[in-house]
Amino acid sequence: xSFTTSEENYIxxxxxxxxxTGLVNTNSLAAEMQTxxxxxxxxxxxxxxxxxxxxxxxxxxxxxxxxxxxxxDVVRKHRLWEFxxxxxxxxxxxxxxxxxEDLEHISSEELIQRLDNFLGNPAFDPHGDPIPDKxxxxxxxxxxxxxxxxxxxxxxxxxxxNQTVQMLEMLKHYHITLGTSITVLKRFEFDGSLEIKVxxxxxxxxxxxxxxxxxxxxxx
Amino acid sequence: xSFTTSEENYIxxxxxxxxxTGLVNTNSLAAEMQTxxxxxxxxxxxxxxxxxxxxxxxxxxxxxxxxxxxxxDVVRKHRLWEFxxxxxxxxxxxxxxxxxEDLEHISSEELIQRLDNFLGNPAFDPHGDPIPDKxxxxxxxxxxxxxxxxxxxxxxxxxxxNQTVQMLEMLKHYHITLGTSITVLKRFEFDGSLEIKVxxxxxxxxxxxxxxxxxxxxxx
DNA sequence: TAATATTTTTAGATTTGTCTAAAATTAATT
DNA sequence: AATTAATTTTAGACAAATCTAAAAATATTA
Numbered sequence: 001x002s003f004t005t006s007e008e009n010y011i012x013x014x015x016x017x018x019x020x021t022g023l024v025n026t027n028s029l030a031a032e033m034q035t036x037x038x039x040x041x042x043x044x045x046x047x048x049x050x051x052x053x054x055x056x057x058x059x060x061x062x063x064x065x066x067x068x069x070x071x072x073d074v075v076r077k078h079r080l081w082e083f084x085x086x087x088x089x090x091x092x093x094x095x096x097x098x099x100x101e102d103l104e105h106i107s108s109e110e111l112i113q114r115l116d117n118f119l120g121n122p123a124f125d126p127h128g129d130p131i132p133d134k135x136x137x138x139x140x141x142x143x144x145x146x147x148x149x150x151x152x153x154x155x156x157x158x159x160x161x162n163q164t165v166q167m168l169e170m171l172k173h174y175h176i177t178l179g180t181s182i183t184v185l186k187r188f189e190f191d192g193s194l195e196i197k198v199x200x201x202x203x204x205x206x207x208x209x210x211x212x213x214x215x216x217x218x219x220x
Numbered sequence: 221x222s223f224t225t226s227e228e229n230y231i232x233x234x235x236x237x238x239x240x241t242g243l244v245n246t247n248s249l250a251a252e253m254q255t256x257x258x259x260x261x262x263x264x265x266x267x268x269x270x271x272x273x274x275x276x277x278x279x280x281x282x283x284x285x286x287x288x289x290x291x292x293d294v295v296r297k298h299r300l301w302e303f304x305x306x307x308x309x310x311x312x313x314x315x316x317x318x319x320x321e322d323l324e325h326i327s328s329e330e331l332i333q334r335l336d337n338f339l340g341n342p343a344f345d346p347h348g349d350p351i352p353d354k355x356x357x358x359x360x361x362x363x364x365x366x367x368x369x370x371x372x373x374x375x376x377x378x379x380x381x382n383q384t385v386q387m388l389e390m391l392k393h394y395h396i397t398l399g400t401s402i403t404v405l406k407r408f409e410f411d412g413s414l415e416i417k418v419x420x421x422x423x424x425x426x427x428x429x430x431x432x433x434x435x436x437x438x439x440x
Numbered sequence: 441t442a443a444t445a446t447t448t449t450t451a452g453a454t455t456t457g458t459c460t461a462a463a464a465t466t467a468a469t470t
Numbered sequence: 471a472a473t474t475a476a477t478t479t480t481a482g483a484c485a486a487a488t489c490t491a492a493a494a495a496t497a498t499t500a
Contacts, residue, residue: 088338106319111309
């Protein structure tokens with residue numbers, strides 16, 4: 001089964017939303033995709049017709065197994081290309097998302113398998129997100145948000161869940177990247193911001209909003 | 221100025237045809253692109269509107285300077301990706317064309333410049349065709365068709381002008397690839413076929429049709 | 441629970457790129 | 471030169487993906 005670029009984009013967005021909320025609704029998908037609810041409804045009919053979606057009118061919707069596999073295929077392509085762009089072409093990690101959005105729709109199976117091998121079958125992309133293997137299998141790691149870890153216990157940045165250019169630029173400013181060691185020194189009651197020590201930098205303060213989107217695992 | 225995938229495909233095909241014939245006509249472009257003359261006419265209007273084309277109704281057409289630059293941009297992208305697929309992903313050279321047809325429409329300038337550098341700024345693609353630089357400049361080499369070279373004078377394969385899977389499979393069968401040394405031993409009057417010696421192989425015979433599409437330069 | 445607000449879907453239009461069939465133009469031939 | 475043939479363009483239709491505006495369904499609240 002093959003899909004148009006537009007179908008793939010919808011499938012991917014539904015996948016991401018249903019990870020959060022279980023059932024997805026029309027308006028939130030429209031917001032996510034920067035399109036109109038009416039356009040979403042049109043596409044839902046198409047995807048239901050292709051048997052990728054559990055969908056009853058007015059009731060919300062989610063991908064079925066076939067839909068999830070299709071989504072994981074796109075996610076796999078996206079993240080492999082992001083890895084390629086950063087590791088081989090030396091792009092900065094905040095510049096690769098939009099290019100990978102285009103590359104992910106190239107449809108050759110063999111291309112992706114060869115790319116995967118060429119890159120050394122990486123398990124995580126440059127933002128720390130897991131790269132599904134060809135069967136859709138994902139390696140999970142034990143991580144939690146920086147906003148939840150105890151004080152004075154060093155942790156290693158493992159992924160970043162908000163990947164807007166704005167967010168990634170901010171992290172660059174703080175010299176925070178994947179693998180960076182961070183210790184939380186103080187949590188301010190007032191607005192939830194954190195004083196942190198980034199390895200070999202002087203102390204600094206990050207907002208709760210930033211902290212929530214930075215995921216870490218235990219040091220060592 | 222940016223172009224749709226469809227516009228880029230037309231621009232590229234017009235470029236290739238006008239290299240051969242100067243002026244291009246509707247039917248031959250339709251044949252080249254496997255589409256209908258009416259569709260060609262529709263696109264010609266668009267491309268004329270974008271000031272890429274010299275075109276008067278019923279009179280034939282060709283790319284102007286802006287059109288040629290646009291074509292060379294696409295050709296550059298196509299050939300760089302072909303080089304990547306063969307050199308880095310280890311595809312066989314007869315398998316890369318259709319994948320590069322998709323990749324060539326990815327539009328990031330920076331992506332292509334970085335890819336070019338990553339590949340070592342190659343001047344020729346895996347079929348021996350020159351890769352335009354970012355200004356559209358092409359390195360020309362002194363080559364001629366295998367069907368025109370004198371007998372008993374070894375020559376080196378520099379490019380192949382017919383790049384169908386069928387042709388490239390045939391060359392693979394003969395163990396002919398870029399850089400292969402070939403000596404023409406005899407030319408048969410009957411059908412123009414050639415007896416040749418491919419370096420370290422026993423003699424064999426190739427048709428005139430094959431010979432015409434293999435280009436060589438002097439040995440050493 | 442009736443009225444109001446929100447969400448979702450439908451109906452119909454638009455754009456891009458394609459098509460077929462017919463008309464217009466140009467070329468070839470008797 | 472007139473007829474025939476070939477080429478090219480126009481006119482109008484269609485599919486995909488989108489949109490706006492209005493209608494339908496569901497949810498909220500007074």
